[in-house]
Amino acid sequence: MELLSIFEWMEASALGSIGKTYGGVYAIGQSLHLMSLTVLGGAVLVTDMRLLNVILRDVPSEVVEQNAHRWFRYAVLTIVLTGIFMAAAVALRMYYNQFFWAKMVSLSIGVLFVFCVKHPLLASRPHAEINPWVIRMLACASITVWFTVAATGRWIGFS
Amino acid sequence: MIGLKTRSSNSAKKVPLIDAVAIASSVAILVSAGLFWLVQIQSVIELLNLAYG
Amino acid sequence: MNQTLLDIAKWLESIPWSTELHESYYMYNWIESTHVVSLSLFLGMLFFIDFRMLGLTMTSVPASKIAMRLRTPMLIGFCVMIVTGLLLYFAVPVRVTQSIWFRIKFVLLILAGINAWYFNRKMEKSASTWDSQSKAPTSLRISVVLSLALWAGVITTGRLIAYDWYDCYRVQSHMLAWAAGCLAEQ
Numbered sequence: 001m002e003l004l005s006i007f008e009w010m011e012a013s014a015l016g017s018i019g020k021t022y023g024g025v026y027a028i029g030q031s032l033h034l035m036s037l038t039v040l041g042g043a044v045l046v047t048d049m050r051l052l053n054v055i056l057r058d059v060p061s062e063v064v065e066q067n068a069h070r071w072f073r074y075a076v077l078t079i080v081l082t083g084i085f086m087a088a089a090v091a092l093r094m095y096y097n098q099f100f101w102a103k104m105v106s107l108s109i110g111v112l113f114v115f116c117v118k119h120p121l122l123a124s125r126p127h128a129e130i131n132p133w134v135i136r137m138l139a140c141a142s143i144t145v146w147f148t149v150a151a152t153g154r155w156i157g158f159s
Numbered sequence: 160m161i162g163l164k165t166r167s168s169n170s171a172k173k174v175p176l177i178d179a180v181a182i183a184s185s186v187a188i189l190v191s192a193g194l195f196w197l198v199q200i201q202s203v204i205e206l207l208n209l210a211y212g
Numbered sequence: 213m214n215q216t217l218l219d220i221a222k223w224l225e226s227i228p229w230s231t232e233l234h235e236s237y238y239m240y241n242w243i244e245s246t247h248v249v250s251l252s253l254f255l256g257m258l259f260f261i262d263f264r265m266l267g268l269t270m271t272s273v274p275a276s277k278i279a280m281r282l283r284t285p286m287l288i289g290f291c292v293m294i295v296t297g298l299l300l301y302f303a304v305p306v307r308v309t310q311s312i313w314f315r316i317k318f319v320l321l322i323l324a325g326i327n328a329w330y331f332n333r334k335m336e337k338s339a340s341t342w343d344s345q346s347k348a349p350t351s352l353r354i355s356v357v358l359s360l361a362l363w364a365g366v367i368t369t370g371r372l373i374a375y376d377w378y379d380c381y382r383v384q385s386h387m388l389a390w391a392a393g394c395l396a397e398q
Contacts, residue, residue: 027375031368034251038367041252042259049285056281059273067269068260102195109188117184121177134178134185141185144192150252154245203238210237 004095011091019089026089033082037150040075043068044146048139051127061127061135069119076111099159103152110145118142214393221305234303243303247296254289255363257282265356267347275348276339312378312392317369324362331355 050064094100263269264278380394
């Protein structure tokens with residue numbers, strides 16, 4: 001099935017119609033998207049700044065990472081759901097927007113990285129047993145990928 | 160190397176696979192994000208030069 | 213008061229940098245992006261402090277420790293948001309001054325600030341009695357829930373500023389026109 005036809009179907013769907021017809025509902029969706037971005041960014045920054053020994057140095061990094069990851073999961077779910085709603089209303093515009101695709105690629109990489117690499121590694125054993133440089137690189141890569149997701153997401157609106 | 164014994168150790172010094180994957184993926188993310196933003200900044204500079212001379 | 217605010221906004225608009233910023237190729241966009249992305253730093257930290265007070269995260273860590281440790285990055289984020297927010301206002305001062313959403317956002321910001329001051333005062337006085345418990349006392353939890361609601365309101369009204377549903381040229385109700393600062397001669 002061609003990607004373009006999926007986007008055409010999305011825009012013509014009930015979800016797309018609601019977003020296009022009711023500006024207020026669309027705006028609420030955007031606000032929820034922003035609020036979940038805030039929680040996601042907070043979870044990422046709390047975890048990664050702890051892993052880099054910048055904040056909460058007297059709190060075990062295992063505790064910080066475990067607790068923040070729970071909120072990260074909720075935030076990712078909300079962001080994806082509200083993102084689909086927002087994209088549906090302007091699906092064809094998104095299809096032709098380079099920043100949309102940049103965001104989708106970086107979002108996919110970010111989600112795969114956190115759920116398949118970062119969190120499994122950090123949950124596998126005490127952090128003191130992990131090479132500190134591995135932890136620092138994980139934290140830097142995580143901050144980089146989520147910053148890219150947020151920035152490209154905002155630039156969708158400018159292009 | 161992953162899974163090979165070193166000469167100097169009695170027991171094998173292995174880098175766990177997940178650690179190796181973590182390093183590789185982190186490097187890949189940092190390099191590709193760096194290139195992406197470099198390209199973006201370059202195109203911004205070019206456009207500003209065109210616009211403002 | 214509406215006339216005074218409009219006069220100040222028009223004066224700001226007459227400064228060449230205001231128009232240059234608004235019409236810049238990238239500067240305005242970067243300032244707005246920074247404003248939005250730094251939400252993660254400022255409110256991200258604040259939300260985690262609030263979540264701890266409600267017993268929703270890191271309950272094994274003393275609440276005051278979470279509050280103190282996350283305060284510095286939170287304040288750094290706050291400073292970035294204030295600076296970028298002022299620049300965004302400076303770029304389009306008249307429209308923003310007469311935006312009902314901006315006015316509501318401003319009121320919510322003040323209320324959130326008062327609530328934060330009250331919460332911090334109460335927390336510092338009483339923390340020794342409940343610090344290691346999983347949740348803060350009820351009176352503080354009310355303040356925390358209010359904090360979350362007010363900041364959710366700030367985010368929402370901030371997003372709505374971009375919509376022109378209630379701009380002066382569209383407003384028909386006198387009450388709304390007064391609240392938004394629309395003047396008859398416009």
